[in-house]
Amino acid sequence: MPQTAKVFLIVGSFNAALVVLLGAFGAHALKARLSVEMLAVYQTGVHYHLFHALGLLAVGLVAMQISDSAYLRWSGWLMQAGIVLFSGSLYLLSVSGLRWLGMITPFGGVAFIAAWMLLVAAIAKSP
Numbered sequence: 001m002p003q004t005a006k007v008f009l010i011v012g013s014f015n016a017a018l019v020v021l022l023g024a025f026g027a028h029a030l031k032a033r034l035s036v037e038m039l040a041v042y043q044t045g046v047h048y049h050l051f052h053a054l055g056l057l058a059v060g061l062v063a064m065q066i067s068d069s070a071y072l073r074w075s076g077w078l079m080q081a082g083i084v085l086f087s088g089s090l091y092l093l094s095v096s097g098l099r100w101l102g103m104i105t106p107f108g109g110v111a112f113i114a115a116w117m118l119l120v121a122a123i124a125k126s127p
Helices: 003-030 036-065 070-096 099-103 105-125
Strands: none
Touching: 003 036, 003 070, 036 070, 036 105, 070 099, 070 105, 099 105
């Protein structure tokens, strides 16, 4: 198995497990502690985390089909950065109430967009 495929299949699988854990934590432990608004913020983080855990798995699967690609590697690492910045800032904002954390979230969104566009480029440039 190509190293890039292995890395992103592992990172994606880890994130998938983590998002299930964080989703369950939100549904059970935080439901009674957070306001409806903050619970919605938390759930937004969970949803985007889940989509991009699957995106990381997609990067790993694509890496099994095409030759090593810098675009593909950047796509995967930007998805991971987006998870940390976007979902991570929303998780922290919802449990801490620190509104300034919301200023970090758009950087994660930009990382997500760039990651998907790089995945497109990697596939388009493949033989």
